[in-house]
Amino acid sequence: MKNLYQRAEFLTSVNHLPQLPEDIGIEVAFAGRSNAGKSSALNAITQNKRLARTSKTPGRTQMINLFTIDDDRRLVDLPGYGYAKVSHTTKRHWQEVLAKYLASRTCLRGLFLVVDIRHPLQALDEQMMHWAATADLLIHVLLTKADKLKRGPALDAWQRYKKQIKKFGPHVTSQVFSAESKLGVEEARRVLDDWYEF
Numbered sequence: 151m152k153n154l155y156q157r158a159e160f161l162t163s164v165n166h167l168p169q170l171p172e173d174i175g176i177e178v179a180f181a182g183r184s185n186a187g188k189s190s191a192l193n194a195i196t197q198n199k200r201l202a203r204t205s206k207t208p209g210r211t212q213m214i215n216l217f218t219i220d221d222d223r224r225l226v227d228l229p230g231y232g233y234a235k236v237s238h239t240t241k242r243h244w245q246e247v248l249a250k251y252l253a254s255r256t257c258l259r260g261l262f263l264v265v266d267i268r269h270p271l272q273a274l275d276e277q278m279m280h281w282a283a284t285a286d287l288l289i290h291v292l293l294t295k296a297d298k299l300k301r302g303p304a305l306d307a308w309q310r311y312k313k314q315i316k317k318f319g320p321h322v323t324s325q326v327f328s329a330e331s332k333l334g335v336e337e338a339r340r341v342l343d344d345w346y347e348f
């Protein structure tokens with residue numbers, strides 16, 4: 151079957167919410183700590199290595215990047231959080247922008263929370279999930295970099311995450327993923343298909 155996300159194209163980058171495109175159609179946003187693997191996950195899902203820039207230097211994605219799938223559907227790469235080397239002012243700016251975006255964006259259907267499967271869920275991840283749950287958004291947790299673990303430890307980590315994320319509601323889903331090995335890419339696309347009503 152053809153991958154519908156292959157036709158994703160860069161639309162725009164914005165620093166402030168008023169610069170966003172008109173609030174219509176359906177958006178799905180990817181969030182996570184900087185370096186968690188958001189851009190790589192987007193590239194794997196869209197089968198486009200150059201769609202979202204990936205970096206070995208954490209903290210580089212400091213804008214909201216939007217990609218169109220079609221006239222009514224967009225993917226959103228949110229700025230990574232938790233990067234120690236940015237100023238307090240920058241951190242506060244993005245905290246406010248993320249909170250406001252999740253709370254006020256009407257076309258936002260759901261959040262893909264990208265976490266490194268080797269690390270426990272952190273306070274800022276929980277903060278994002280809390281904001282998303284409060285805004286009645288769908289939440290899917292992508293446990294990425296699973297290629298870094300053997301199958302057993304990866305499944306153990308997934309069980310631990312499931313217990314931790316239960317408190318954000320029974321509708322929160324999660325999966326094991328790897329942009330490197332492409333594990334779980336099809337499953338992630340199926341979740342998107344559902345949210346985008348394809």
Ligand SMILES: Nc1nc2c(ncn2[C@@H]2O[C@H](COP(=O)(O)OP(=O)(O)O)[C@@H](O)[C@H]2O)c(=O)[nH]1
Pocket residue numbers: 182183184185186187188189190191203204205206208209211230294295296297298327328329330331
């Ligand atoms: N082994 C492995 N490395 C990954 C994976 N996803 C991302 N990375 C690496 O992790 C680093 C950060 O990835 P990036 O997608 O830029 O993270 P972002 O800051 O969340 O957008 C890069 O060096 C990627 O090559 C994965 O699934 N497996």
Ligand SMILES: [Mg+2]
Pocket residue numbers: 188189190202203204205211230
């Ligand atoms: Mg990125």
